[in-house]
Amino acid sequence: MRFTKRIISFYLVNFLKNMLMWLLSGPIVQLRKPTGSGKSAGDTDPDETYTYAQSVFRKYMQQLEVTDPTPFLKGKAVLEIGPGDNLAVAFLFLAHGARQVVCMDRFRLVQDRTKNARLARIVLNSLPEHNREYLQQAVACAGDKEIRLDSYRLQYLCSALETIPLPDASVDLVVSNAVLEHVCNIDKLFQELNRVMKPGSVMVHALDLGPHQLYMETPLDFLTIPEWCWKLMTSCRGAPNRARKSQYEQMVVSNRFKIMTMQITDSFSRREIEGLRTRAPGLCRTLNPEDLSCRGILFAAKKNDT
Numbered sequence: 001m002r003f004t005k006r007i008i009s010f011y012l013v014n015f016l017k018n019m020l021m022w023l024l025s026g027p028i029v030q031l032r033k034p035t036g037s038g039k040s041a042g043d044t045d046p047d048e049t050y051t052y053a054q055s056v057f058r059k060y061m062q063q064l065e066v067t068d069p070t071p072f073l074k075g076k077a078v079l080e081i082g083p084g085d086n087l088a089v090a091f092l093f094l095a096h097g098a099r100q101v102v103c104m105d106r107f108r109l110v111q112d113r114t115k116n117a118r119l120a121r122i123v124l125n126s127l128p129e130h131n132r133e134y135l136q137q138a139v140a141c142a143g144d145k146e147i148r149l150d151s152y153r154l155q156y157l158c159s160a161l162e163t164i165p166l167p168d169a170s171v172d173l174v175v176s177n178a179v180l181e182h183v184c185n186i187d188k189l190f191q192e193l194n195r196v197m198k199p200g201s202v203m204v205h206a207l208d209l210g211p212h213q214l215y216m217e218t219p220l221d222f223l224t225i226p227e228w229c230w231k232l233m234t235s236c237r238g239a240p241n242r243a244r245k246s247q248y249e250q251m252v253v254s255n256r257f258k259i260m261t262m263q264i265t266d267s268f269s270r271r272e273i274e275g276l277r278t279r280a281p282g283l284c285r286t287l288n289p290e291d292l293s294c295r296g297i298l299f300a301a302k303k304n305d306t
């Protein structure tokens with residue numbers, strides 16, 4: 001009885017949350033000030049945020065096998081999808097010579113200019129002279145709490161529904177961290193990426209394929225919820241789309257990208273997989289073993305030259 005109650009409240013609560021986001025996403029984002037990182041705005045320490053941004057930036061460079069980012073990034077136009085409320089990764093791209101960084105998020109999360117002013121100062125203080133100069137050409141700190149951004153060099157666009165408001169063949173590098181799994185129509189996003197990216201340009205994406213706390217008993221049971229019901233509970237909230245590794249691979253290739261590297265970064269435990277097998281043996285038979293166990297991927301892909 002308690003179990004049934006828990007399941008019903010799981011469905012109901014998530015359905016109501018989705019309805020609220022559908023009706024009132026603007027005011028809710030204004031009120032809750034989500035950071036995009038899972039932490040609330042008040043809990044984010046700028047030094048920690050910068051350390052995190054550095055690790056994300058390094059991850060992108062390592063995946064592209066770039067040892068010296070400045071010559072690689074010099075003059076490039078970078079698109080960062082889903083930065084949340086944090087511009088530190090964009091600052092690092094600019095500091096390493098990127099000509100332009102366009103940040104694109106589904107929600108307007110950059111509201112706290114004081115936080116980004118602090119971050120800009122930390123980034124500037126930590127950089128060698130030549131990188132500092134690059135960043136100062138795009139970002140100026142004014143007093144303690146304000147920054148002025150060059151509106152061409154660093155842009156923050158708010159765009160949903162997988163449409164990218166950029167011209168054809170205008171981007172040299174696309175990056176995202178923990179974002180693609182939240183995109184509802186991932187095939188449409190890859191089509192758009194193919195349109196805005198220059199021939200031969202590259203993209204790097206890190207994905208968390210876990211349930212993001214949206215499960216009932218065992219972490220994999222989120223896969224058992226029928227698609228129509230999942231959509232009713234999640235479509236307006238940026239919850240995971242539940243696509244598995246092989247589906248991403250298929251969509252990347254069918255949208256005329258070539259996968260350069262693909263890494264599994266996290267796996268479900270044997271116990272978690274057994275939990276799903278007991279609950280949904282039929283579903284487990286339809287998934288290949290890698291899709292069943294894979295909980296995180298990091299990949300780089302190149303747009304075909306022609």
Ligand SMILES: C[S@@+](CC[C@H](N)C(=O)[O-])C[C@H]1O[C@@H](n2cnc3c(N)ncnc32)[C@H](O)[C@@H]1O
Binds near residue numbers: 038085105
């Ligand atoms: C888990 S957060 C990751 C934030 C940041 N990249 C990080 O590493 O902390 C996911 C971000 O993706 C954004 N997002 C979700 N769906 C999106 C979409 N379709 N297009 C652009 N951004 C999206 C969310 O608003 C959120 O800021």
